[in-house]
Amino acid sequence: MTTAHHLRLIDGMRSRGFPLERISSGSGVSGPGYHTALLTGEHGHEERDGADRAEDRVQCLAEHDALLTLLTLRWGEPHVISLWSAQERMTAGEVIAEPWAEPVASCEYLQLWRAEGRWVAVVLYQGDDRSGCELGVLVTVVDPP
Numbered sequence: 001m002t003t004a005h006h007l008r009l010i011d012g013m014r015s016r017g018f019p020l021e022r023i024s025s026g027s028g029v030s031g032p033g034y035h036t037a038l039l040t041g042e043h044g045h046e047e048r049d050g051a052d053r054a055e056d057r058v059q060c061l062a063e064h065d066a067l068l069t070l071l072t073l074r075w076g077e078p079h080v081i082s083l084w085s086a087q088e089r090m091t092a093g094e095v096i097a098e099p100w101a102e103p104v105a106s107c108e109y110l111q112l113w114r115a116e117g118r119w120v121a122v123v124l125y126q127g128d129d130r131s132g133c134e135l136g137v138l139v140t141v142v143d144p145p
Helices: 003-015 048-074 084-091 101-106
Strands: 023-025 028-031 034-040 077-082 109-115 116-126 135-141
Touching: 003 034, 003 048, 003 116, 003 135, 034 048, 048 109, 048 116, 048 135, 084 101, 101 116
Parallel strands: none
Antiparallel strands: 023 028, 028 034, 034 135, 077 109, 109 116, 116 135
8 A cells, every 4th residue: 555545544534433333344443433444564474484574564664654754744743652551551450442452452652643633543563573564543532541
């Protein structure tokens, strides 16, 4: 996908209503108060060799940076949110509200904007060299943890 496609997807997520219950929505999940989507990633590419995975990771990081640049031009500097305290609370047994549970469990931080009454978060899921890199986005009215 191109960055222009990512922006169209985000705009579509921002303009759509939210379903009353959790449903799969193509590349993501939607539920009461949120939409999520995986923009890029390496699911199903475990059989690729190290060089190909490294190239995919570089591409994912480049798409992340390009998307952040364009969203920053659109809405200003993002809030960079550390998820450390939410991770600690989750580890202690607190239930983190959707759509925040997956990023809290998988990421150190995310970039977040408030645009027209909705939160827009860009999430970079980075594993080790074997598991690669995935770029996700969520649009929600649910406040971050």
